[in-house]
C-alpha cells in the first residue's frame with residue numbers, strides 16, 4: 225500500500241466559507257490568531273493554506289507571521305486528514321518501550337509513515353510527544369482515545385476495528 229501524496233489541494237468553496245465564518249466570528253477577540261486556527265481545524269479537521277492569508281488580513285498581520293504560528297504547533301494540519309487519526313507517542317518513555325517498532329510496523333504493514341495518510345485515505349499517522357500515559361508505554365491515540373501497552377498486533381486490531389466502523393477495508 226502506498227501513502228497519499230502530500231501535495232496541496234485547493235480548499236473547496238464550502239471549506240472557504242467555514243474558514244471565513246470562523247474568522248469573522250473571532251475577529252474582535254484579543255489574540256485571535258490561535259483561536260481562529262483551532263476553530264477552523266475543529267470544523268474542517270485541518271487549516272487550509274488559503275486560511276493563512278485570510279487570517280493575516282483579518283488581524284492585520286503578515287502572512288509570514290500567521291504561517292509561522294501555524295507551523296510552530298504540531299497539532300495543526302495543513303491537509304485534510306484520513307477518516308481516522310492515529311497519533312504515535314515519540315516521547316522518552318514510549319521510545320524506550322518500542323514506539324519506533326510501531327512506526328516501522330505501520331510503514332511495513334500499512335504503508336504509511338509518520339505525517340502521512342494511507343493511500344485509501346483511511347488513516348493519518350501523526351507524532352505526539354507524551355500522551356500522559358507513560359506508565360503504559362508505548363502509547364498511541366486513535367481518534368482521540370488513548371491506548372497503552374500497544375503491540376504491533378494490538379495496533380492492527382485497533383486499526384481494523386476503526387476502519388470497520390467507517391466501512392473501510394481492514
Ligand code: FES
Nearest residue numbers: 313315318355357
Ligand atoms: S512518553 Fe509516551 S505517553 Fe508519556
